[in-house]
Amino acid sequence: MTRKQERARARRRWEKQQARTAQRSQDRARRLRVLAVVGVVLAVVAGTAVLGVTVGGSPTPGASSTPSTASTTLAGCELPPKPLGTAAELDLPSAKTAAGKTYKATLSTNCGDIVLRLDGTKAPQAVASFLQLAQQQYWKDSPCHRLTTAAPLKVLQCGDPTGTGQGTPGYGFGVENAPKDGTYERGTLAMARTNDPKKGNGGQFFIVYGKSSLPDPDGYTVFGTVTSGLDIVDKVAAQGVAPNDTSPDDGPPAAPISILSVAVTEEKS
Known part of the structure; x- marks a missing residue:
């Protein structure tokens, strides 16, 4: 097999993987909508019980009546x-x-801080978007909704406040840098995107925790590096992917990690 044929085969494999991921996201979103409708119905049916609890005494702020997932x-x-969902x-x-x-940039997560260095010289549009968001x-x-653990792709994908993989900031932009x-070294910070290289970038990004290969002729925007906190991603990755219907090595992380807030400051030369 020639090098060209190998690249074409790898690209087809990657496109199939992307298609499966998109389908899983759509299925999750559909399930959430169904659960929401069921929840409304149950709330109406159980209205008397709910009112009784509320009148009987106000719950402690921050307390939860649901089982712990610690x-x-x-x-x-x-x-x-809980994701804000918007x-x-x-x-x-x-x-x-x-x-x-x-x-x-400091990503404050429920597992600690992940610190990034953003390069506005090599990827000005991606960095400008990151600053605004x-x-x-x-x-x-917002949860980091996707983890991949099998070669040639080892990344943690974050940046969708809906947690479904479908959320966008309302705009898109093209690939740069x-x-x-197609090689992405450990510690690389890059934009996730749709199949459209001209306007497929939005608010989602991925952190590479193991050297990865993404055989796409248009590639993915590299706009920074992780300077500290990559060990947090390593620990999450070590727990693997949560059980799902399609893939044991591509899906939500078994150990949940969410971005709580993001702080950005300009580096002075």
Whole structure:
């Protein structure tokens, strides 16, 4: 098999994987909608009981009557917050906002801080978008919804406040600064996107915790690196993927991790 044939075969395999991921996200969103309808019906049926509890005494702020899921979290991690479940309708910021500048971004998660260095020289549009979304608190309480654990792809994907993999900030932009050989080194910060390389980037991004190969001719925007906290991603990855209907090595992480807030400061030369 020639090198060209190998690349074509790898690309087809990657496209099939992406299609499966998109289908799983759609299925999850559909299940959530069904559960919401069922919840409304049950609330109506149980209205008397609910009113009785409310009148009888107000619950302690922050307390929960639902069973704890602490057994699924890592040591040193807090229980992740419930996703806010909303996307946004923002306008694409100008790439000039970040051009020629570098930034330090701190992702505060329920498992600790992950610190990033953003490169506005190599990927000004991606960094400008990141800055805007951080300022708008777009990622508040958003889960990292996808983990892949099998070669050639070892990444943790985050950045969707809906937790479904379908959320967007209301705009898209094109690929910039993609590796020509399709290789993404450990510690790389890159944009996740749809199949459209011209406007498929939005608010989702992925952290590479193991050297990965993404055989796509258009590639994925590399806009920064992880400077500390990659060990947190390693620990999450070590727990593997939560049981799902399609793949044992691609899906929600078994050990949940969520972004609580994002703070960004410009680095002065």
